[in-house]
Amino acid sequence: MQFDEVVYRIRIAAGGGLLKKKTKSEERVILKGISGMVLPGEMLAMLGPSGSGKTTLLTALGGRLGGHLAGSITYNGKPFSNAMKRNTGFVTQDDVLYPHLTVTETLVYTALLRLPRTLSKGEKAEHAEAVIAQLGLSRCRNSIIGGPFLRGVSGGERKRVSIGQEMLINPSLLFLDEPTSGLDSTTAQKIVSTLWELANGGRTVVMTIHQPSSRLFYMFHKVLLLSEGNPLYFGKGAAVLDYFSSVGFAPSVAMNPADFLLDLANGVATAESNEDQAAIKQSLVNAYKTQLSAAVKSELDVDSSLHTPTNDRKLKRWSNTWLDQFSVLFRRGIKERKHESFSTIKIVQVLVVAILTGLLWWQSPVDHLQDQVGLFFFYSGFWGFYPLFQAIFTFPQERMMLSKERASGMYRLSSYFMALTLGDLPMELVLPTVFYAITYWMAGLKHTAGAFFSGLFVLLYSVLCSQGLGLAIGAAVMDQKSATTLGSVIMLTFLLASGYYVQHVPAFIAWIKYISISQYTFKLLLSSQYESDQIYRCGTNQTCFVRDFPSIKTVGIGGRGSIVAVLAMAVMLVLYRLIAYVALMRVGVTRN
Incomplete structure (x- = not known):
């Protein structure tokens, strides 16, 4: 998957009312020219503070964002299509599940709806059983999902059920929005470890994540750091600290790399720094443009042998009648x-x-x-x-x-x-x-x-x-x-x-x-x-x-x-x- 100079604008409606003077509508740029590439077998983590544009970019990459979206997003060298939709999984931050269905019922019904009609009902149920075993959900397979006022499975199990719904189609590309949100460190570790194993199996995994632990951070093959819609870094996770040291921003003490990156995205250079935050952010944006942008653009020129052809004509729009x-x-x-x-x-x-x-x-x-x-x-x-x-x-x-x-x-x-x-x-x-x-x-x-x-x-x-x-x-x-x-x-x-x-x-x-x-x-x-x-x-x-x-x-x-x-x-x-x-x-x- 490649994305080149992705820009997203929204128009904010005019305010006002009976007693207030109406204001003119204004246009706001949410994503400001973001580029990158992620290959099969890689896991890309998008980091940044709240409001930095992580979820917006993920939604755009997943083909689910309308409006004023500019730039190029391609999958195997082609734009988003019905064929890609069948091979793409998208896990939202909120686990949208029916509370009274059990884990098994949730996955079986999803399998019956999403898997192609060439498979029998028994074969679809077997796929659901395989996903239950793969994600370690066997212990709670007969428990109801539950909700705010209904006791059910734990938060980590609920998140794995959401991932399991997307895994049923054996996606080549998997998007996840804050998969560790609200989970304790041990449960978050299990979730990301599962995703790391999926990536190593040849899938492409792209996720947003707010504040991962250092153990989680070193699992990411690639990292994209955003601040107010601007890219501050794109590249290998292992090389991120060396890059920021080279542009004059190094951690003063040993710390979690993710915490350091979030400090930079918020305009905080060091714990003792009194520098202007806006100036620090602008310095990082300029450093990206002068030192990283060209390297990222050259990386996008990938050999066409990496592209797997897809035949949209042979693919029917709906999996079932x-x-x-x-x-x-x-x-x-x-x-x-x-x-x-x-x-x-x-x-x-x-x-x-x-x-x-x-x-x-x-x-x-x-x-x-x-x-x-x-x-x-x-x-x-x-x-x-x-x-x-x-x-x-x-x-x-x-x-x-x-x-x-x-x-x-x-x-x-x-x-x-x-x-x-x-x-x-x-x-x-x-x-x-x-x-x-x-x-x-x-x-x-x-x-x-x-x-x-x-x-x-x-x-x-x-x-x-x-x-x-x-x-x-x-x-x-x-x-x-x-x-x-x-x-x-x-x-x-x-x-x-x-x-x-x-x-x-x-x-x-x-x-x-x-x-x-x-x-x-x-x-x-x-x-x-x-x-x-x-x-x-x-x-x-x-x-x-x-x-x-x-x-x-x-x-x-x-x-x-x-x-x-x-x-x-x-x-x-x-x-x-x-x-x-x-x-x-x-x-x-x-x-x-």
């Missing part, structure tokens, strides 16, 4: 999300509300029509909000995983979206079914199978529509707080316009009811329980038609109105999910 991807993602999604969908707190919440509702409406007679109408409105409100907020968090929580896996070319966005949508159906419909069954019989509603099942169908239909709206809001906003606020406003608007609270809505705002899930749900629930010519006792010796009851008359029951409601909700069912899918494509979680 759409159906295979859907099948694996469907099974993985159910196994992971069932813990959240059927968590104890959610089950208790729904059961408590159901029992309380049943007691409040206990054996409500049809003559108390206002009470029964209120129950159906409560159905439409509660099961409008509940699935909406469950769905709103789906994509914001999944975004990092989706970005990571899509950037690796693991699956199509459509297969992921369909697997998530269909996989959630059984889990999302169980709790409202239980809720409805409890409250229906406790409230003493119509004792016929037709009324019961038609009402249940309407409720589940409403749940699916509200879930779709939640998915659309979550995908479009991708911020949990903002999405929750927007979802609350929209659902409250639907409830207010549904005809229960206000029966004489002004014409200029009455159009809201035509896009209200709550209004259609309320109408269909009433139609499932009452008939247009049904009567009830509205006075001491007086009867009235149900259709003339104020709350019912506003929305209407039966007839063409019910057909329109069913069709309108069908449109919403499809439209909201389509919006969610398009939003996922627009927010930048896809890269191919």
Whole structure:
């Protein structure tokens, strides 16, 4: 891999607000002409203080950085391509893993998605087992990954699982962003030793690392030192101290070379130095340009015999078929999300509300029509909000995983979206079914199978529509707080316009009811329980038609109105999910 004069610029948006004067947008240069080369069998470590551009450069070299990127980055003499993506592993600093899956399940599912379709499921599982053994994960193979609030494997084991996911494809080029971050020195030593063995096996390993110990430092074949986006050194790790001594910067005491390099990158020459830090940094930048830059450029002129030809035409874009991807993602999604969908707190919440509702409406007679109408409105409100907020968090929580896996070319966005949508159906419909069954019989509603099942169908239909709206809001906003606020406003608007609270809505705002899930749900629930010519006792010796009851008359029951409601909700069912899918494509979680 070669990179020559890599420059990266970003434009910082103008600031300001209602009370602040807006400032002009400005362009900032993050990487300032960085060059280098790393060969098979070598491990390159990129060092520098926070904000020096290490992660940005690594992301650029891994083919995952868009924007104003200039310069040349080649792999075997060619630019980044689908062929390179299949032979490149990228381990992010944060271990993005599903917490409820075991180590074995995590690697097996990854193998099923990333390894080519020419291998059988059994052979892919064998590859996963081999990686588990290679990375020393056999002891924790059946332990769950865990998370911030769920006890699982240790930090070092979690990092090795992340590396193992990339090792499954037997990458010729492996990128790692801070693989030792947050680990103790012994665990960090094990991780880097594993990477050193991989490099010695003929792979190319490139990593960023913040402050390695001296033992780790001497494992690096090559070192790249950055300061504020400028290269200060590129070359063999063993020669770094000699170079800086030759330009007038030598450690005054015996110390870890990595610590000394970080001091220089921060503009600190010696512990007792009072020199201007900016002047020291500029001196080091000038020294690199005059003494090292030409040598690095000449090294880039490598003999073409080192280049391994790749035939992109023979390589299909996807490792597996759409159906295979859907099948694996469907099974993985159910196994992971069932813990959240059927968590104890959610089950208790729904059961408590159901029992309380049943007691409040206990054996409500049809003559108390206002009470029964209120129950159906409560159905439409509660099961409008509940699935909406469950769905709103789906994509914001999944975004990092989706970005990571899509950037690796693991699956199509459509297969992921369909697997998530269909996989959630059984889990999302169980709790409202239980809720409805409890409250229906406790409230003493119509004792016929037709009324019961038609009402249940309407409720589940409403749940699916509200879930779709939640998915659309979550995908479009991708911020949990903002999405929750927007979802609350929209659902409250639907409830207010549904005809229960206000029966004489002004014409200029009455159009809201035509896009209200709550209004259609309320109408269909009433139609499932009452008939247009049904009567009830509205006075001491007086009867009235149900259709003339104020709350019912506003929305209407039966007839063409019910057909329109069913069709309108069908449109919403499809439209909201389509919006969610398009939003996922627009927010930048896809890269191919």
